[in-house]
Amino acid sequence: MKLIVGIGGVTNGGKTTLTDSLLRALANCCVIHQDDFYKPQDQIAVGEDGFKQWDVLESLDMAAMLDTVQAWLSSPQKFARAHGVGVQPEASDTHILLLEGFLLYSYKPLVDLHSRRYFLTIPYEECKWRRSTRNYTVPDPPGLFDGHVWPMYWKYRQEMEANGVEVVYLDGMKSREELFREVLEDIQNSLLNCSQEELPAPAPACPARPQGRGHGCGHRTARPAASQPDTV
Numbered sequence: 001m002k003l004i005v006g007i008g009g010v011t012n013g014g015k016t017t018l019t020d021s022l023l024r025a026l027a028n029c030c031v032i033h034q035d036d037f038y039k040p041q042d043q044i045a046v047g048e049d050g051f052k053q054w055d056v057l058e059s060l061d062m063a064a065m066l067d068t069v070q071a072w073l074s075s076p077q078k079f080a081r082a083h084g085v086g087v088q089p090e091a092s093d094t095h096i097l098l099l100e101g102f103l104l105y106s107y108k109p110l111v112d113l114h115s116r117r118y119f120l121t122i123p124y125e126e127c128k129w130r131r132s133t134r135n136y137t138v139p140d141p142p143g144l145f146d147g148h149v150w151p152m153y154w155k156y157r158q159e160m161e162a163n164g165v166e167v168v169y170l171d172g173m174k175s176r177e178e179l180f181r182e183v184l185e186d187i188q189n190s191l192l193n194c195s196q197e198e199l200p201a202p203a204p205a206c207p208a209r210p211q212g213r214g215h216g217c218g219h220r221t222a223r224p225a226a227s228q229p230d231t232v
């Protein structure tokens with residue numbers, strides 16, 4: 001069984017933190033980070049507002065990200081080995097791929113591959129504060145948050161909602177531990193549901209269901225994807 005789980009949502013919502021915890025806890029689990037697929041800096045457009053457009057889909061090589069997801073789908077074992085993830089023989093029928101990023105659900109070919117889509121949210125003030133403490137490879141110029149980051153977040157979020165993409169919203173103001181427990185338990189339930197149903201053979205991954213909540217079984221690729229011993 002293959003399960004693709006998306007950890008999406010607002011910048012600084014806690015996506016990478018949560019993903020790292022899940023990766024440590026889940027057996028046969030790999031990760032792909034969307035921000036590893038940023039185009040080179042000289043290909044990032046400058047908008048009419050004067051800001052480099054880091055927070056638009058066109059700044060990411062989504063075709064390359066999709067290729068990487070397809071590589072996992074065609075052989076999770078091979079993908080895991082190539083990324084230094086140990087495959088546990090006793091759990092070898094189940095493979096999980098975590099996709100982590102702020103625009104996961106805005107690229108149609110990827111949206112449909114998810115089995116489960118989580119979406120972290122935090123309020124404006126908290127987001128602005130957390131962002132001010134971050135060091136990106138390219139530092140935020142003054143005014144970027146209010147002039148570009150926050151408006152783009154809402155633009156894409158509204159599009160996602162208008163397109164009917166089904167997500168499980170997570171309150172990023174909860175503690176790291178609480179979020180981890182909540183999502184881990186939910187993924188474990190999804191795995192149980194999936195294994196009880198057994199899928200038709202050609203299905204690439206356990207698909208999200210239309211009424212999905214609580215049911216249903218989500219280019220810098222060098223970042224190592226790891227699984228760790230204290231697994232579920």
Ligand SMILES: Nc1ncnc2c1ncn2[C@@H]1O[C@H](COP(=O)(O)OP(=O)(O)O)[C@@H](O)[C@H]1O
Pocket residue numbers: 009010011012013014015016017018130133172173174175176177179
């Ligand atoms: N649940 C949480 N509560 C408070 N702060 C958090 C929480 N999760 C993450 N953080 C902090 O918020 C910042 C952004 O977290 P990060 O996981 O990098 O977010 P993202 O990947 O969504 O941008 C970091 O300083 C991190 O330590």
Ligand SMILES: O=C(O)c1ccc[n+]([C@@H]2O[C@H](COP(=O)([O-])O)[C@@H](O)[C@H]2O)c1
Pocket residue numbers: 010011012015016035038054055101102136137138149
């Ligand atoms: O990763 C980079 O090279 C990079 C360079 C410039 C900006 N970013 C910011 O990275 C943000 C997405 O990552 P995250 O972890 O904050 O969700 C997005 O809001 C961008 O503005 C990221």
Ligand SMILES: [Mg+2]
Pocket residue numbers: 015016
């Ligand atoms: Mg991150």
